[in-house]
Amino acid sequence: MTDITRSRAWRDVFAGLIFIAIAAGFAIEAMNYQMGTALRMGPGFMPLFLSALLAGFGLLIAVQGFGRHQEVQAEPIAWRGIFLVCLSLAIFGYAARSLGLVPIVLLCTFLAAMASRNNSIVSALIMAACMSALCYLIFKVGLGITLPTFGPALSF
Structure with a gap:
């Protein structure tokens, strides 16, 4: 039996939060390396930059998911x-x-x-x-x- 309900796009919200959590983990680890400057990048510069980018995408996805409503159809677990x-x-x-x-x-x-x-x-x-x-x-x-x-x- 399938049940259709209208709710927020919780999948997008949770996916965005997972992206943010992964980005935070990589950013914390990247802080253990030297950052350097934009002209002379250290080994931690690029991981920190990519972590910030991933966190930004995660925030964007979570905010869009929270603001959007969708019809959800319950399906059996695969x-x-x-x-x-x-x-x-x-x-x-x-x-x-x-x-x-x-x-x-x-x-x-x-x-x-x-x-x-x-x-x-x-x-x-x-x-x-x-x-x-x-x-x-x-x-x-x-x-x-x-x-x-x-x-x-x-x-x-």
């Missing part, structure tokens, strides 16, 4: 999506070194894509293959990271 995304993250953390870059990205992207009911198995496999190839090109070829392409669990 447990499948929550479970598959959490499972994907857990598998990545647990098995990345043993499976290697290509298989772990393939598996995790497939699981995360299946979290949406809009994706079919074929489209999820295509996304996973493209993401795996892109990650290989960026991280192995371009950046040369040390994570093996195919890990010890898949060595034949």
